[in-house]
Amino acid sequence: MIKKLVLKGKHPGPHLLVTAGVHGDEYEPMEACRRLYLQLQDEMELLHGKITLVPVVNHPAFAMASRTGPDGLDLARICPGRADGTISERIAHAVSELITSADYYIDMHNGGHLYNIYPFSGYVLHPDHNILMVQQNMARSFGLPIVWGTDPTLPGRTLSVARDANIPAIYIEIGGAGIYNESMTKLAVQGCKNVLANLNLLKIIENKKPVRYHVEDHRRESGFLQRLLPSPADGFFMPEVAFEEPVKKGQPIGLVQDALGQVKTPILADQDGIVFILRNSPSVHKGDSLGAILPATQREQIQSIYE
Ligand SMILES: [Zn+2]
The missing domain is CATH 2.40.50.100 (RNA polymerase II/Efflux pump adaptor protein, barrel-sandwich hybrid domain)
Incomplete structure (x- = not known):
């Protein structure tokens, strides 16, 4: 149901999942997954553990150049989905199973057709202090100008599934406006590599710009962008x-x-x-x-x- 690219390193290590295209009109993260796969194939000697890349989680929505698929359900509101549900519910179920099979998770987004977003990485303010610290490090190491921690209680997201399974997870939002912007793809590829380095999955030196703003917003529904x-x-x-x-x-x-x-x-x-x-x-x-x-x-x- 979900097409994925898998890289197994020469050395043992944890499993990182990277997804894009949970929403069908968010294009640079999709290309960044494919680009990352090609680049990491040249760096297999440096790779520890396993990386799963999903360029387009929600293919029916992408085929419609739309945030949501033919049933109109937002994949980021219906996780963990249902195995016997509508097309979006089935995809939500499949991606949720993939998330719970990973040790770390990055979900990449942008503003789609309707919004433009100044690049940031985000995470939920996880009640487990150790998981929170890993998420803070992952989000900061991605290297985007803004880091934003928000209300951990929101349901239905991919990150809600990771939260409930105690899997350290971040998401990113980079640009949007319904266009394809190559500079955002490059930002996402380098950011993923920085996180891989930070988690010791890839033996490279991180190449990141300093974080300019880091906010942890504990207010209810912080992070609910549509509100x-x-x-x-x-x-x-x-x-x-x-x-x-x-x-x-x-x-x-x-x-x-x-x-x-x-x-x-x-x-x-x-x-x-x-x-x-x-x-x-x-x-x-x-x-x-x-x-x-x-x-x-x-x-x-x-x-x-x-x-
Ligand atoms: Zn999105």
């Missing part, structure tokens, strides 16, 4: 801020206007921080997420946010 900055109305969204721009709570960051431009509703920042997700499709319905602000006000050190 952040909901649009107050149907209309045409125009952002007025750029990625990494610092904003203050209450500051206008864009507007939603009606078809004739006569009703303009300002969109206000919901907290202090930096802009890191923006909706790139101007067509919005009331309640759609327009983007997100990371509550980061300091650089480099871990900032913890509570209710």
Whole structure:
């Protein structure tokens, strides 16, 4: 049901699973998996353990160039799925079995057709301190500018399956906007190699840029991207801020206007921080997420946010 590429190193070691295409319209992570497979074939002498790469988990959704497959179910909301369910539920079941067979897990995403995301790696604030520490290290070693730890209680995700099985796991979000961006593919390939090195699966020196912002947000539903900055109305969204721009709570960051431009509703920042997700499709319905602000006000050190 799920096509995968498997590399077995010359030396014993743990099993890392990397997935892409849980959503069908997120393209660079798919190419990054294939690229990583080719590059690691030239580095087998340095490889310890086993790596499983899944370039396209949700093939029916990819074939439709869509986030979800023909049944409309979001694969990242229905894990661990059902063996006898709809097509998406069956894929969720298969990928969940794969996740629980691994020792470490990386799930790669981007903003799809509707969103553009400033590159970050994320993890859940796992109640087990040792797993949390491994996840922090994996996320930081990936080498993206933002690291974000969030509410560990959300159900239905691939990372929820890993959490329940006590398997250290991270996810990444890199770009999006429905286009293919080669620089994001390169970022993802190098990031995976950095994590492999960090976990001692690949005997190379990590090549990463320093983390600029690291936030651990303990508030309920932090990390639920679709619920952040909901649009107050149907209309045409125009952002007025750029990625990494610092904003203050209450500051206008864009507007939603009606078809004739006569009703303009300002969109206000919901907290202090930096802009890191923006909706790139101007067509919005009331309640759609327009983007997100990371509550980061300091650089480099871990900032913890509570209710
Ligand atoms: Zn996704």
